[in-house]
Amino acid sequence: MDASVLISTAALRHNVRLVRDRIAPAELMAVVKDDAYGHGLDSVLAVLLDEGVTRFGALDLPGALRVRHQAPDSMVFAWVFDRGDDLSEALQQQIDIGVTDVPVLERVAAAAAVAGTPPARIHLKLDTGLHRAGVLAGDWERFVNLAAELQRSGRVVVSGLWTHLAEESHDDDSRSIAEYREGLAIAEAHGIRAATRHIAASAAAYAREDARFDVVRVGAFLYGIAPGGGVGPEDLGLRPVMTLRAPIRHIRRAGERTLAAVGIGGASGILADAAGAVSVALAGSRYPVVAVEPTLLLIDVSGADATVGDTVTLFGDGSAGEPTLQNWADGMGTIGEEVVTRLSSLIPRTRID
Numbered sequence: 001m002d003a004s005v006l007i008s009t010a011a012l013r014h015n016v017r018l019v020r021d022r023i024a025p026a027e028l029m030a031v032v033k034d035d036a037y038g039h040g041l042d043s044v045l046a047v048l049l050d051e052g053v054t055r056f057g058a059l060d061l062p063g064a065l066r067v068r069h070q071a072p073d074s075m076v077f078a079w080v081f082d083r084g085d086d087l088s089e090a091l092q093q094q095i096d097i098g099v100t101d102v103p104v105l106e107r108v109a110a111a112a113a114v115a116g117t118p119p120a121r122i123h124l125k126l127d128t129g130l131h132r133a134g135v136l137a138g139d140w141e142r143f144v145n146l147a148a149e150l151q152r153s154g155r156v157v158v159s160g161l162w163t164h165l166a167e168e169s170h171d172d173d174s175r176s177i178a179e180y181r182e183g184l185a186i187a188e189a190h191g192i193r194a195a196t197r198h199i200a201a202s203a204a205a206y207a208r209e210d211a212r213f214d215v216v217r218v219g220a221f222l223y224g225i226a227p228g229g230g231v232g233p234e235d236l237g238l239r240p241v242m243t244l245r246a247p248i249r250h251i252r253r254a255g256e257r258t259l260a261a262v263g264i265g266g267a268s269g270i271l272a273d274a275a276g277a278v279s280v281a282l283a284g285s286r287y288p289v290v291a292v293e294p295t296l297l298l299i300d301v302s303g304a305d306a307t308v309g310d311t312v313t314l315f316g317d318g319s320a321g322e323p324t325l326q327n328w329a330d331g332m333g334t335i336g337e338e339v340v341t342r343l344s345s346l347i348p349r350t351r352i353d
């Protein structure tokens with residue numbers, strides 16, 4: 001056996017239902033960027049579609065086109081574009097485009113001007129404080145005006161108005177929400193009405209009713225990944241979806257210690273920071289990770305009854321005594337998303353339950 005990622009379909013369904021109950025009547029846009037946060041896009045999409053999810057956030061165009069292939073009738077949203085991206089392909093495939101500045105708006109309009117291309121469905125982004133992307137409040141009116149002109153020409157349809165809350169403090173988010181409301185009023189004054197409003201990711205969508213508007217873009221919570229900083233998935237009623245396992249390849253005595261080499265390492269995406277910071281489980285007991293090598297993890301199994309071929313659980317839902325992803329993230333001083341999105345796509349993802 002090699003390393004394997006097990007995906008709990010039951011946990012994923014549970015989280016989807018929990019989040020949807022919580023955010024109703026707002027609708028869920030399931031964020032499936034980075035191969036569904038490392039969980040494997042195809043299986044995750046199959047479950048989400050079966051649960052009746054109809055909106056997907058894919059980050060970039062290659063991801064959006066993959067989603068479109070599997071979800072021909074859904075709304076698929078992408079918001080990061082490279083210079084080389086073929087926007088006419090995006091329009092042909094009816095991808096909803098997050099427009100973050102004038103150059104992207106102009107590229108979209110140019111692609112939509114080609115005969116036979118359907119109008120571009122665009123979502124205009126206001127930067128309300130995160131400063132990652134989006135149009136600043138001072139430039140918003142000019143931007144909205146340009147989009148309204150393009151809408152009148154029939155090249156684009158403004159189907160969304162959005163921002164991304166920083167989720168760093170309640171007060172900052174409140175300021176962002178107020179700024180966003182002003183942005184909505186300006187858009188309305190320029191004739192942009194009936195556009196879908198969306199501003200919140202997992203944490204704000206969960207915590208704040210005033211951040212939900214029409215749609216929320218939720219990624220981490222669907223996979224049972226909590227924000228950390230003392231808030232674990234169980235505090236929110238979420239269930240971890242991923243279990244990561246690998247076999248013991250060999251066992252060596254090293255002075256006083258017995259070290260087992262487990263068949264997964266840095267080349268498969270295990271962060272070097274795991275050494276000395278996290279533990280793994282073997283037969284329900286925990287053993288510390290002492291080193292991360294390119295293809296192996298060394299764990300200290302002194303005193304354990306360990307045999308070559310035994311399966312080690314790196315993290316799971318904790319129900320069999322194993323560490324959770326949250327334990328790993330906390331141990332390494334990072335967030336769960338950082339751990340799972342780095343895992344190599346070469347590790348097979350297998351659905352369980």
Ligand SMILES: Cc1ncc(COP(=O)(O)O)c(C=O)c1O
Pocket residue numbers: 031033057079164200201202203217218219220221
């Ligand atoms: C624009 C946008 N919306 C939503 C999300 C989902 O965030 P979370 O995983 O915290 O739910 C992301 C994640 O990168 C994002 O970039």
